[in-house]
Amino acid sequence: MLRSLTAGIVLAFTGSRANIARTILSCAGVVVGVGALILVVTGSDFGQRYAVAYSEIQGGRAATLQVEINGDVTDRDALEEDLYRAGGEQVSLYQMPSGAVRVRSGGADVPDVEIRGVDPELGDIRRITMTRGRWFTEADRESLAPVLVVNESLAASMGDLTRVQIGTDRWVDARVVGVIADSGMDFTWQSAYLLRSPATEEILFAPPDSEEAPQEGFGFYGGSNAYVVRLDPDHPGVEDYGEGFSESLRTVAWRWGVEDPQNAIWSYRADSAEMLEEPLLYMTWGLLGIAFITLGTGLLGVLNVGLVTVRERRRELATYRALGASRFTLFVAVVMEAVVVSVVAGIVALAGCWALAALGSAVVTELDLVPPGVDLRVPPSGVLLGLGSAAAVGLLAGIIPAARALRASVVAGLRE
Amino acid sequence: MSVDTPLPEAAPPAAQTSELLRVEGVTRHFMVSGTRIDVLYDCTFQVARGEVVAIVGQSGSGKSTLLNLLGLLDRPSGGSYVFDGVDTTRLGEGRRSRLRGEGIGFVFQQFHLLERRSALANVGVPMVLGGVPVFRRRARARELLESVGLGHRLDSQPHQLSGGEQQRVALARALSREPALILADEPTGALDAASSRMIMDQLLAQAELRGAAVVVVTHDPKVAERADRVVELVEGRTR
Numbered sequence A: 001m002l003r004s005l006t007a008g009i010v011l012a013f014t015g016s017r018a019n020i021a022r023t024i025l026s027c028a029g030v031v032v033g034v035g036a037l038i039l040v041v042t043g044s045d046f047g048q049r050y051a052v053a054y055s056e057i058q059g060g061r062a063a064t065l066q067v068e069i070n071g072d073v074t075d076r077d078a079l080e081e082d083l084y085r086a087g088g089e090q091v092s093l094y095q096m097p098s099g100a101v102r103v104r105s106g107g108a109d110v111p112d113v114e115i116r117g118v119d120p121e122l123g124d125i126r127r128i129t130m131t132r133g134r135w136f137t138e139a140d141r142e143s144l145a146p147v148l149v150v151n152e153s154l155a156a157s158m159g160d161l162t163r164v165q166i167g168t169d170r171w172v173d174a175r176v177v178g179v180i181a182d183s184g185m186d187f188t189w190q191s192a193y194l195l196r197s198p199a200t201e202e203i204l205f206a207p208p209d210s211e212e213a214p215q216e217g218f219g220f221y222g223g224s225n226a227y228v229v230r231l232d233p234d235h236p237g238v239e240d241y242g243e244g245f246s247e248s249l250r251t252v253a254w255r256w257g258v259e260d261p262q263n264a265i266w267s268y269r270a271d272s273a274e275m276l277e278e279p280l281l282y283m284t285w286g287l288l289g290i291a292f293i294t295l296g297t298g299l300l301g302v303l304n305v306g307l308v309t310v311r312e313r314r315r316e317l318a319t320y321r322a323l324g325a326s327r328f329t330l331f332v333a334v335v336m337e338a339v340v341v342s343v344v345a346g347i348v349a350l351a352g353c354w355a356l357a358a359l360g361s362a363v364v365t366e367l368d369l370v371p372p373g374v375d376l377r378v379p380p381s382g383v384l385l386g387l388g389s390a391a392a393v394g395l396l397a398g399i400i401p402a403a404r405a406l407r408a409s410v411v412a413g414l415r416e
Numbered sequence B: 001m002s003v004d005t006p007l008p009e010a011a012p013p014a015a016q017t018s019e020l021l022r023v024e025g026v027t028r029h030f031m032v033s034g035t036r037i038d039v040l041y042d043c044t045f046q047v048a049r050g051e052v053v054a055i056v057g058q059s060g061s062g063k064s065t066l067l068n069l070l071g072l073l074d075r076p077s078g079g080s081y082v083f084d085g086v087d088t089t090r091l092g093e094g095r096r097s098r099l100r101g102e103g104i105g106f107v108f109q110q111f112h113l114l115e116r117r118s119a120l121a122n123v124g125v126p127m128v129l130g131g132v133p134v135f136r137r138r139a140r141a142r143e144l145l146e147s148v149g150l151g152h153r154l155d156s157q158p159h160q161l162s163g164g165e166q167q168r169v170a171l172a173r174a175l176s177r178e179p180a181l182i183l184a185d186e187p188t189g190a191l192d193a194a195s196s197r198m199i200m201d202q203l204l205a206q207a208e209l210r211g212a213a214v215v216v217v218t219h220d221p222k223v224a225e226r227a228d229r230v231v232e233l234v235e236g237r238t239r
């Protein structure tokens, strides 16, 4: 049995080497079908990683809530304690300064800078890619100068990062400790993260000038207090896009002096990967269906060629039988030949897809269309599915010709 | 399929020593669109180990049919055929294949070499089927080709060889598993006189060297002359 099996495999390999032209012709359909399969898997994998990266850069890791509390907070420490109590695993301030903050570098004003006060925890909540320097540490809070992390656009406008100053009514020397990559996915503002610390308390939380009109109609009487909070994705607070979390905050709002908690406290889901995943999944299945149909046509091609060649090779197969090959050996040989042909086709398709992906990856990164670290490449699941289905096609397409080959009479075959 | 299980018990040792095969009352008929065509009526003869037997008879007398039966490529309609102590009439396909591979070598009139494969690969095929490891296989195939005078054509493919050379490759292939029986159906039928003589010389010499019996179907009186014994087929019966 084992000997027949190995003999069949050896015959198949020598046989397919002897029939290279036929091999190449017969597998064009399989190349296209397997290629389509691999491309769909590659595209889907790319889409998913893109969605996750986008969501983690823009919103946060699963599950991140953006929480806003309008009105004056009398006890910020109590509020932050409650953010943890309500289920937050990491909490970071995410707040625009109450007044207009200006930025200058080497004495020259840099206009239109979006500034947000944050905590070092933001680095765990969001995906942040540093291109230079580092993210904030707890130790930075002790710095007497305000500590900044700027994005590349802002770094480019500033030029000299060692002579940066910020201020509302007077200039203060600031320290830039790192530069993060522009997200590259939307119009990129010049933005900076400002670490919350005793040195920046005044800039971030100073009561607004009375001239800066309160935004009436929205119920913004004092400032707005904004946070990002990461919860366990299974935490009940995440349900209803974060409504559960708001509810538990509202019950303790009195602790930090918010008077109309129903209207003053809002939270909503900031990470969006989960929402993007479902449509992506449907699309992937649809495209996979089409790719499998294509592969099916490829299978018919290989089957057809297999049937023709078995008829053409009656003499050869009969000769094998005369030389002592059992039916089982020949069955294995004919099936294996189809498998070898298909797998070679699969490898060709894989190489093609790999080249396409490399090209695509070069284009999208060159055009800055993707977040850092997200490239277009064939994932292992694509390789597995591609080669696996190629082998399966070979098996299916080989069985019928192999069964035919077995039925043929040896004597008749030798007479051809 | 059960090729790895042992073959049935060998016949008594007395018979095994000298007798290689015995055909008794073998018949073979074919059905062609409802009509029965009787080709072999009653064939009875035996072949001893190492013996050279020529089968002669008119065209259409059933010589090839008989040889196919001897080679286990076909089954008789009736009668019994004992090969190497094994009654083959009751054997399954897998065991017949194995017995054929191990005990019988074929030389065909049309050579039946595998196209697009080197002489070396062709000679190696029976050894692939016999599970001979690749290094031993190549060495032995080379040795066999050298012994039929083709040591310089190891890599030639059949279409690059003359008829006589192709038949020598086929002979080397038939010898590759040291069979006890070599069956040759008009081995010189497609060759000129000089090549014919050379092939017959080599066939007989190699068989004698290895102690193999030869059953050769032939029209050629010169070939028949060289056999130890001649079996004539007349109207489907051996004489």
Ligand SMILES: Nc1ncnc2c1ncn2[C@@H]1O[C@H](COP(=O)(O)OP(=O)(O)OP(=O)(O)O)[C@@H](O)[C@H]1O
Residues within 6 Å of the ligand: B030, B031, B032, B037, B039, B057, B058, B059, B060, B061, B062, B063, B064, B065, B066
């Ligand atoms: N598969 C078959 N179906 C029907 N008839 C067959 C079959 N095989 C052989 N025959 C018939 O059996 C007879 C003997 O054929 P066979 O080939 O054995 O003759 P032969 O003695 O080898 O002749 P030759 O010397 O011409 O080769 C012929 O009449 C042939 O038509």
Ligand SMILES: [Mg+2]
Residues within 6 Å of the ligand: B063, B064, B065, B185
């Ligand atoms: Mg004949």
